[in-house]
Amino acid sequence: MSRTVVKATVNGEPVEFLGGGGQSLLDALRDELRLTGSKEGCGTGDCGACSVIVDGRLVCACLMLAPEAEGKRIETIEGLADGSNLHPLQHQFLEHAALQCGFCTPGLLMASKALLDRNPDPTETEVRYWLAGNMCRCTGYDKIVRAVMDAAADLRQEKPR
């Protein structure tokens, strides 16, 4: 098995890691770069717990090989907050208690960010369909959807935080 040096940008920072041998991007993020916010739920692209944004596109990090990251711009949950200032999505997930065990939360936050990056004013139906690939076994989704709708409003500055 051959491992090669992979150079990418993760959350704005240039990174280098050894990748290969069928290793997924998720394994590289967690084991090589020690960014353990992205979770492995299913490992088969069904649960969305490993959702990251690669060159502006939402993907499952488990369904991408680590060497494919060469030259790519990757956004993970670790880059969502601005230092100690939570992103409006994170703030609203807390406000709405849109999590219980929290395992799905990093993936849901990244998926929601990818939605709001391209659609700042989604309907509830659009939110529900966009997030259909993110499983949550605790909340029943309703609080999550409300949190995303309110975070969208925050980002549009329609109501005070």
Next chain:
Amino acid sequence: MSGVDYLSPGTVADAVSALRAAGGSARLMAGGTDLLVQMRGGRAKPKVVIDLKGIPGLSGIRLEGGGFIVGAATPGAVLGEHEALKAAWPGVIEAANLIGSTQVQGRASLGGNLCNASPAADSVPALIAAGVVCLIEGPGGKRELPVEKVQTGPGKTALAVDEILVAFRFPAKAAQSSDAYLRMIPRTEMDIAVVGAGVSVSLDASGVCTAARVGIGAVAPTTLLVEAAGAALVGSEFDDAALAKLEAAVAAACRPISDKRGTAEYRTKVASVLARRAALIARDRASA
């Protein structure tokens, strides 16, 4: 999944050479949403994974001869954002965009969906109905193959071990023509087709059908072109008699299995109903 080499060739010729060098132990990867799951589950054990996305032309959409050339590895999300392609072939795009989640749409491609060769592949009946042709390259040069000739059985294709599906050629769309795809699943998202049906139709100025093609999925070992179903519509104004002939032709073509997703009888009935409904949607789009 250890012990796998990853190659990202920059040309089709290099990818073909790598395939030949691997002697059957390589797998081509487009979006990887099927392949990586199969590798993880141990069903696919390639020694080499050849990533096609770095080859110019394998990802992307361009106009040619009044139609479109769509790179085989172009992700579904990119297809869905291409307004001209969506306007010309709404049925193909709605089929492609039904596959998986937003995350999967960021990666999954038409080429992968076809060559994974599942009879339930959502985009394939729609591609068949649209009359789309595969552009294939191998060591012997280039050849073309209609989409309906590619799948030869579950997981099997007509491509040789050293051939690559490079792109799809969508024909120039005639005036007053359109297409539609419908699938049956017991939920709204994130599932595999129990049955799928794609239909494309062309109309004359008075609304009479001048051409029609019907593709069906998940009702036989491969996706199918049902020529008799298309012929049933030609010359009609989509009256009940013509639609009944279409339904009978679809039912006659079905050779489904019974499994946890549905019985053979159910699939056969639903295939007919979906084809009828898709034909009417395609007609409405064509006359809009």
